[in-house]
Amino acid sequence: MFELRRLRLLHELALRGTLAAVAEALSYSPSTISQQLAQLEKEAGVPLLAPEGRRVRLTEHGQVLAAHAARALDQDERARGELESLHPGLAPVRVAVMQTAALAVAPVALALLAERAPYLRVELVELPPERGLFELAARSVDLVIAEQYPGHTRPHTAGIEREILGIDPIRVAIPAGDAARSLHDLRARAWVMEPAGTAARLWAVQQCRASGFEPDVRFELADLSAHARLIAAGQAVGVLPDLLWGGDPTPVAVLDLPGRPAREIFLAQRTSSQGRAGIAEVRSALRDAFPTTRRDAAG
Template sequence: MFELRRLRLLHELALRGTLAAVAEALAYSPSTISQQLAQLEKDAGVPLLVADGRRVRLTEHGAALAEHAARALELEEGIRGELESLQPGIAPVRIAAMQTAVHAILPAALSALDPAVRIEVAERPPEEGLFELSARRFDLVIAEQYPGRTRAHEAGLERVLLGSDAIRLAVPASDPADGLAAVSGRAWVMEPKGTAAREWAVQQCRAAGFEPDVRFELADLTAHIGLIRSGVAVGVLPDLVWAGSRPPVRLVELPGEPARDVFAALRASSATRPGIRAVLGALQAAFPARRSDGTTVE
């Protein structure tokens, strides 16, 4: 008989690649992970892991059992969903949300929920949040997709569109720039390399005929606003960053009036959970309508 807890460790190893990464994610020691996987190997009666330098990798048997482990975890989650329908609030809803969603969507959404539903929120960039959703660290992830840059659809995950969020060039309030070409020689602030936001912004600059001089690489969009307002840099920002306040910078429309899709992602196996359905509904209702200047419609 396989113990579900050990199967989860094997599933995590298949996703994360190293024992150290599994240990860090689950707050276990690497030695504990190794001991539990060694016991799982005894239960299976076949080798599941093989040394590969200073690391380990899954054998053919290990990879096959990891796939079965994923299905077992989905079944367990479905059972928990049925139990929760009999007793709402039995399990917390763990949410990973990008920064703009934390400021502009979550406060209104959470205030509309039944207090009996326990909500746990962590701010995470979309790339990390979506990975951890597959790994079952979170139940819902609020992420974004930039125009022309689709995210991979992972097996077992579903998406629910929350709304469309306009993206505009942001310059100091007194700056007369009327488009990207007018700021080609300026210093830029952008999100870190590897993020969808950074890749999209760079592509817009290249389409306008220049390579942006990115002197400030910051994940915190409030820091972007401070640099732009002070005249140190220019950048492109989504409307949700203003969270209902009037922008202290000047916003300029970009070609084609682009907008990113903001969506919630969840595991299909958890879609029947009443708490998750309630949170999804609240998120959709809380997504703000916007005026052309980026402020919220009251």
């Protein structure tokens, strides 16, 4: 009989690609991972790993067993969900949130949960959407709040379901008192944007190109609060979502983009965890915490 803990290690290796990455994600040493996978090979009676340079790869047998491991983990999660329905709060709910959701949605949701389900332990980690969705598939978190920009859909992953929370308008942010009146007026300015490769960066660059210029990206920062500070100080301009302000007065001036675009904010969850009562409580609180005007606009 295969041990579920070892099957999870094989599943993690199939997702993350290296023993070092698995060890870091699960807080084990690489030698411990290697020992456990070697034991799994003995249980399987066939080679599961093969050396490839300084790394290892899954053999054909390893790939087959990794697929079975994913199904076994799904079934384990369903069983735990049934137990949780009889014992609310049995397990914590781990939520990955992007920065703007951490600022504008999470505090309200946690306050609601303190009233509705005080027995429930909720753990938050701030992760960019790309990383959060990956960790959801890897079972490191139970829920993800992520975003999708107009015309830039995110890939759908088998076993992951999504629910739209609402929409969030995106505008050009400029220093207060700036004379610019359109995106094209900012073609010679210094820009602050998110790191290369993120959906937000790709989308922002496309808006500039559609307006006839290539942005001079001098500042590359993941922290949107730092974007706002640079812009307020007159050192840059940028594209920022309304959710960043959380309903507070903005320290910058904002201009509408052509067509008044908005990003879609969504919740993602593994289908195998749908039976978990704690996750359902958190989802309900997140829905109610999302700013009403943006949620209504989504409909």
